[in-house]
Amino acid sequence: MVSAIKSIVTYTILVVWLAAVVMPLVWVITNSLRSSQEIFRNPFGAPWLITGSPYVDEPTVPAPVQAVKENYQKAWVESHFSRYFANSVLVTTASLIGVLVLSAMASYALARFEFRGNRAIFLYFLSGLMIPAQLVLVPLFFQFTYLSRAGSWLLRPLGFELQLHDSFFGLIVIYIALSLPFTILVLTGFFKSLPGTLREAGIMDGCSEYGVFWFIMLPLSRPGLVTAAILNFLGIWxxxxxxxxxxxxxDKKTLPLGLASVSMQAQYRTDWGLMFAGFVIVMVPTLLVHLVLQRQLTRGITVGALKG
Amino acid sequence: MKMRKEQQVFVVSFLAPAFFLYTAFVAFPSVRALLYSLQKWDGLSIPEWVGLRNFYDLFGDSDLFVAALQHNLILMAFGGCFTLLLSLFFAALLHRRVRGATLFRVTFFFPNVISSVAISLLWVLLYSTTDFGVINGCLELIQRALVSANGHLSAWGLPQLPVIPFDLPFPFAGTKYLIYSIVPMIIWMSTGFYMVLFLAAMENIPETFYEAATLDGATEFRKFWHITLPLIREVLTVGLVFLVIGCLKLFDAVWIMENQWPQKESHVLATVLYQKVFTEYNVGYGSAVAVLLFVLVFLSTLLTLRLSRKEAIEY
Known part of the structure; x- marks a missing residue:
């Protein structure tokens, strides 16, 4: 009897929080399926897509299916979410590849080789975990100006200009650099846990150090790489x-920037359907990644926290 | 062990790219920020060395910085504490093998993976004074119920119930109350993360400890207090550090909810920094804020770690 009451109380508490977390998100999704007129009449109603529109005869009120199409089309095409989405995909992918490659190389060298200054270099990288991004923001902004000038001067004979301000390249470089400390922390721990005899066996069989890394160590470290990739993906996206x-x-805005400006315009024009569709476009990729890879994500959080 | 020449080349070639990038774009700018904070500079002309003048200005010139710092501390005190307690509570509930624990674990984590820009915009709507404002709507329902109940109670000659002491709809997301209104948002979005963190630590505790305690007739609460809590102490500390750092660095929520123009009543450290540097071109002052932000992050990390190192329990 006591245990029954206990479990009822437990479930009540858990379900209340579950509702608090999920309901706003469900609200966003259902409203993205409704026309602005529909939302204006009742912001919390069920979509007419399911219940059927009570205004079938009124030509000014769009049909439910039409409304859905219109919201997403307006968001995706007219408000340039397709552009922002593509930009975010490009920036995130390039940053992820960059940070994983560089961190894997550095972590492998730090984890598997003993040399003077090994510990010092590792700690040097880790000290980055304590540096808030805001500290480097301002100097980087000005540093980019003269780096662009110097780079352009060097590259001009080849016909290139180096632009770091207002460019994906600058953003990617920063994202890589800022993600290095955490990724190196996770991957160094991972490489240390792999058996060292594998490397010796590879060398015996005539593999070079580079070959051992590429053909033996990198494939074995895939779980670690996946974990690091998810956490960095969420942060960078x-x-x-x-x-x-x-x-x-x-034209170069990423999704968070695009959402902020589009949502402001949409509220000004009371185009609610468009705004909610924009929310959904921003939310869906990270939610999907979380749902599909939640096991690796959980492990990543634990590893990061315990070692950090 | 001495490395062969070939190995030395390998190690250097593998370390160099990350080392270079990290030095150029993280370590070097950090030092630059320190130097900027000692200068008076508008970003264009020749900078002028002014010593600690900027730091003196932070506290003396206007009370903008002090107000912002106070707001960060409010976020930490309320948002941080409640998040910690609530996530610990949920973790303890799920740790007792509740059915459907995975469902709760995965769902509670949702807000943590969503862009903070989207979450801030969403909460502006939830707090809205128009028809969209769910929160005001709910409060209005409660108020109406309380008032009508009071009507009945006074007819019976019974004492009155307390009613909501402010006019509805209340401008929660208005400048004046913004900082306090961000607190529930912080709790809503970060509880899932810390719950997952603590739950993972709890699952590492050997089951035998609990079995022994059960044989000795310990209650659930005593098991939690005397077994679980001491054994996850290290992770608890890490969580505390994350929370403190997160509250110190907060930018997106204030920036978005204030339409990119925070006032003195709503500023936090990061928004002061942004506004000083990028709209008032006062690079030195902004950098001084950044340096103090770093010092605060550094000190609170150090302090929390020092406090927890004392009695780490091995098992």
Whole structure:
């Protein structure tokens, strides 16, 4: 009897929080399936897509299916979410590849080779975990100006210009650099846990050090790489501050920037359907990654926290 | 052990790219920020060395910085504490092998993976004073119920119930109350993360400890207090550090909810930094804020770690 009451109380508490977390998200999704007129009449009603529209005869009220199409089309095409999405995919993918490759190389060298200064270099990388991004924001902004000038001067004979301000390249470089400390922490721990005899066996069979890394160690470290990739993906995909400071051209905005400006315009024009569709477009990729890879994500959080 | 020449080349070639990038874009700018904070500079002309003048200005010139710092501390005190307690509570509930634990674990984590820009925009709507404002709507329902109940109670000559002491709809997301309104948002979005963190630590505790305690007739609460809590102490500390750092660095929520123009009543450290540097071109002042932000992060990390190192329990 006591245990029955206990479990009822437990479930009540858990379900209340579950509702608090899920209901706003469900609200966003259902409203993205409704026309602005529909939302205006009742912001919390069920979509007419399911219940059927009570205004079938009124030509000014769009049919439910039409409304859904219109919201997403307006968001994706007219409000350039397709562009922002592509930009975010490009920036995130390039940053992820960059940070994983560089961190894997550095971590492997730090984890598997003994040399003077090994510990010092590892700690040097780790000290980055304590540096808030805001500290490097301002100097980087000005540093980019003269780095661009110097780089352009060097590359001009080849016909290139180096632009770090208002460019994906600048953003990617920053994201890679800022993600290095955490990724190196996770991957060094991972490489240390792999058996060292594998390397010796590879060398015996005539593999070079590079070959051992590429053909033996890298494939074995895939779980670690996946974990690091997910955590970095979530951080970079949602990053706002650096994109806000560095990107000016509307065409180069990433999703968080695009959402902020589109949502402001949409509220001004009371185009609620468009705004909610924009929310959904931003939310869905990270939610999907979380749902599919939640086991690796959980492990990543634990590893990061215990070692950090 | 001495490395062969070939190995030395390998190690250097593998370390160099990350080392270079990290030095150029993290370590070097950090030092630059320190130097900027000692200068008076508008970003264009020749900088002028002013010593600690900027830091003096932070506290003396206007009370903007102090107000912002106070807001960060409010976020930490309320948002941080409640998040910690709530996530610990949920972790303890799920640790007792509840059915459907995975469902709760995965769902509670949702807000943590969503862009903070989207979450801030969403909460502006939830707090809205228009028809969209769910929170005001719920409060209005409660208020109406309380008032009508009081009507009945006074007819019976019974004492009155307390009613909500402010006019509805209340401008929660208005400048004046923004900082306090961000607190529930912080709790909503970060509880899942810390719950997962603590739950993972709890699952590492050997089951035999609990079995022994059960044989001795310990209650659930005593098991939690005397077994679980001491054994996850290290992870608890890490969680505390994360929370403190997160509250110190908060930018997106204030920036978005204030339409990119925070006032003195709503500023936090990061938004002061941004506004000083990028709209008022006062690089030195902004950098001084950044340096103090770093010092605060550094000190609180060090302090929390020092406090927890004392009695780590091995098992």
């Amino acid at each position: 949602n990053e706002y501050l650096f994109a806000l400071v560095l990107i000016n051209t509307p």
